[in-house]
Amino acid sequence: MPERIRLRYSGAINFAAAIVSLLISFGFVIVITRRLSVEEFGLWALISTLVSYPLMPTSIWSYWYPRFVARGIPKSIGTAFAVSLCYLPLALAIYIPASYWLCNFVVGWGFWIAAFFGSLLIILSLVGGVVGGVASAYAPEVPGYSSLVYDVLRLPLAYLFVVVLRSGLSGALLAAFLASAISTSAALMILVRRGLRWDGIDFGLAKRWFRGFSIPLLGIFDGMLVSADRILLAGLSNSESAVAYMSACYSLRNQIVYGRATAAGLYARMLRGGSASDVEEITRLYFAITAFMFTSILCLSYPLLSLLNPIYRDAYWVVWVASLYVFVEGFFGIFYSAVSGREKVDLKPEVSISDFIKSRLFKWSFASLMMHALGLAIGTALLLTFIGGGLGIVFLASAYPIGWLIGLLAFASPFYRLTKEVVDFKFPWRDAFPFIVASLCSASCYFALGSHTIAVMNFWYDAPVLLAHVAIAGVVYLAVGYALSPWLRKLVKEIRSFVFTEVLRVELA
Numbered sequence: 001m002p003e004r005i006r007l008r009y010s011g012a013i014n015f016a017a018a019i020v021s022l023l024i025s026f027g028f029v030i031v032i033t034r035r036l037s038v039e040e041f042g043l044w045a046l047i048s049t050l051v052s053y054p055l056m057p058t059s060i061w062s063y064w065y066p067r068f069v070a071r072g073i074p075k076s077i078g079t080a081f082a083v084s085l086c087y088l089p090l091a092l093a094i095y096i097p098a099s100y101w102l103c104n105f106v107v108g109w110g111f112w113i114a115a116f117f118g119s120l121l122i123i124l125s126l127v128g129g130v131v132g133g134v135a136s137a138y139a140p141e142v143p144g145y146s147s148l149v150y151d152v153l154r155l156p157l158a159y160l161f162v163v164v165l166r167s168g169l170s171g172a173l174l175a176a177f178l179a180s181a182i183s184t185s186a187a188l189m190i191l192v193r194r195g196l197r198w199d200g201i202d203f204g205l206a207k208r209w210f211r212g213f214s215i216p217l218l219g220i221f222d223g224m225l226v227s228a229d230r231i232l233l234a235g236l237s238n239s240e241s242a243v244a245y246m247s248a249c250y251s252l253r254n255q256i257v258y259g260r261a262t263a264a265g266l267y268a269r270m271l272r273g274g275s276a277s278d279v280e281e282i283t284r285l286y287f288a289i290t291a292f293m294f295t296s297i298l299c300l301s302y303p304l305l306s307l308l309n310p311i312y313r314d315a316y317w318v319v320w321v322a323s324l325y326v327f328v329e330g331f332f333g334i335f336y337s338a339v340s341g342r343e344k345v346d347l348k349p350e351v352s353i354s355d356f357i358k359s360r361l362f363k364w365s366f367a368s369l370m371m372h373a374l375g376l377a378i379g380t381a382l383l384l385t386f387i388g389g390g391l392g393i394v395f396l397a398s399a400y401p402i403g404w405l406i407g408l409l410a411f412a413s414p415f416y417r418l419t420k421e422v423v424d425f426k427f428p429w430r431d432a433f434p435f436i437v438a439s440l441c442s443a444s445c446y447f448a449l450g451s452h453t454i455a456v457m458n459f460w461y462d463a464p465v466l467l468a469h470v471a472i473a474g475v476v477y478l479a480v481g482y483a484l485s486p487w488l489r490k491l492v493k494e495i496r497s498f499v500f501t502e503v504l505r506v507e508l509a
Contacts, residue, residue: 028155028175029251030307031155031158031163032172033308033312034308035163035168036162038311041247042241043107043109043110043240046230046231046240047099047118049227049231050118052227053095053098054091054094055091055122055125056220061080061083061084061206062129062133062216063216064209064216065134065209066133066136066267067271068205069137070268070271074200074202076199077198080130080134085126088123091126092119092123095118096119099111099114100115106235110169128187131184131191137267138191138194140267142190145187146186149182150182151179157175158175161174212353214362215361215362218362218366221369225372225375225376228376229246229376230247232380233246233383233400237387245312245318246398246400246401249305249312249318251308252297252305252308254326255293255297256323256327256330257330266278266279266282266334266337266341267341270342276424276425279334279335279338279425280425280426282334284431284432286330288485290330291436291439291477294439295442297323298319298320299443299451300446300466302316303451306457325404328408332408335418338423340361343360360421367414367415367418370411371407372404372407374403374407374410374411375400375403375406376400377403378403379401380400381403382399383400431487434481435477435485437480438476441477441480451466454469
């Protein structure tokens with residue numbers, strides 16, 4: 001039932017974990033960007049991308065089993081683990097030849113590093129993917145705990161291996177693997193303590209999941225398109241350095257992505273019923289949180305890139321493009337949770353491939369595929385134009401971010417209309433307005449302080465100054481938002497009540 005999923009609680013837990021993860025993961029990125037050469041950081045990004053390709057076919061069943069888990073269908077959990085482990089040999093057989101091609105014919109070095117650590121990450125990702133998928137439907141706050149453990153561990157591990165032991169790229173990959181292994185184990189332990197048990201295997205369920213292959217298959221192709229930008233950029237420019245610049249810009253836009261943690265419980269809520277008010281509430285929460293992040297990234301792109309590594313700072317305007325893309329995309333991620341959660345085609349006793357193709361799940365997935373195909377095509381055309389024009393590496397790194405943004409804006413209206421067909425919600429513009437004003441005030445604060453001109457050349461001297469400016473702007477944002485937004489004042493009151501009555505067990509007068 002809907003009341004079993006605490007919408008704000010799961011969103012708050014995941015976002016609180018995301019904020020801590022944001023700070024720690026940024027420290028991790030700083031460690032590897034400052035300690036790895038541009039070529040090593042480029043290969044790091046390429047390995048991360050290449051690992052994702054053999055994992056894409058898992059979407060055929062991982063798309064469906066969280067829906068079955070959320071609805072309490074027996075043996076969903078055991079079947080999900082069994083199918084994923086059966087796929088493992090094929091995943092490794094795909095990855096190792098691909099890494100050989102990449103390292104020997106594109107980059108020219110690093111095959112053994114890519115083969116060994118990439119294989120470990122694939123094995124762990126298959127297991128961790130099931131744990132995360134089950135958790136998202138069974139206890140949506142658990143992925144937040146797991147993320148927190150992952151980021152808390154990977155920063156000291158990266159410092160140990162990369163800085164102290166000076167193991168370079170291998171150390172960075174080892175730190176990521178160990179942190180991921182421990183965080184996955186922690187998530188599994190929490191789920192077991194909350195009552196999760198092995199419930200057996202039913203390959204009849206697996207057949208039902210595979211019968212609905214058409215929808216996740218579109219998602220697989222979609223994921224291939226999204227992940228292709230790094231591979232195409234490296235191949236067409238014949239340089240991993242351009243990939244490093246683009247990845248540095250992506251690492252800053254990812255701070256906005258953390259705002260999506262606020263919607264952690266929405267999908268599970270909609271699978272159990274849910275309503276338009278749930279969608280509106282999560283939209284308010286997402287906007288209130290990410291508006292400040294978006295403003296800060298826009299105003300501080302130059303100093304933040306110099307914080308990663310001063311060599312990347314000229315790409316500040318690429319960060320603007322990439323950040324606008326993920327900010328807008330976040331809203332459609334919320335809308336997709338509503339559309340996919342409301343769809344019940346997979347619950348039909350006798351469901352056919354035709355039924356799946358006629359569903360809104362297929363329509364959304366197909367539109368997403370077309371959107372990313374358009375974005376990739378535009379990005380590739382821009383890249384070839386920039387290469388032919390002899391433009392610098394920053395322009396090469398900007399081609400695909402520009403393409404993705406144009407593609408998203410072109411498909412924004414169809415996505416919105418499809419959502420309105422399913423849930424008759426209203427975008428909460430009235431509640432968003434106070435945070436728009438608060439964002440403008442925080443931007444004015446940054447410019448008054450001269451934050452946008454800071455170049456972090458000496459980390460221990462310049463970084464604390466930049467952090468102090470962010471803190472001041474954050475206080476301004478919260479103060480203006482609190483003064484103008486009745487919704488925020490009510491939310492703060494409810495959070496205060498929750499902390500005292502449920503956490504501290506203190507009765508309020």
